[in-house]
Amino acid sequence: MPIKFENVGIAVRDLEAAIAFFTDLGLTVLGRDSVSGEWADTAVGLDGNHADIAMLATPDGNGRIELFEYLHPDAIETEPTRPNDIGMHRIAFSVDDIEEALGVAAKHGCYPLRGVATYDDAYKLTYVRGPSGILVMFAEELNRS
DSSP, rough: OOOOOOOOOEEOOOOHHHHHHHHHTTTTEEEEEEEESHHHHHHHHOOTOOOEEEEEETTSSSEEEEEEEEESOOOOOOOOOOTTTTSSEEEEOOOOOOHHHHHHHHHOOOOOOSOOEEEEEEEEEEEEEEGGGOEEEEEEEOOOO
């Protein structure tokens, strides 16, 4: 059976803030919509499902993120995911300059959980707490040829 990666869906408390964060990092908004109705209830498994959504793409066109802000039923706040929690974990981006990416994140009040680490002289890596508590990893490859 052929299979193709489509996107990662992320529920956010403030769609505009999340869009601003990801577009400042270089993603592009492909489209926006408001979804509701029987088809949405069936697909998602929630009665009265109604959400505003935005689809974003990475600059290389290979990755997509679907952000959604629930209007109904009410969104349920949870504790932000920790790096060792079971389940959906984080979204990761390769970046050319980790310090530049951290500068963009800081403009949105988003900072590393601890700092920037170097792995085997191959990568600089860090986890940032993004909008709505989303864990975002930045990875800068060192010694690119």
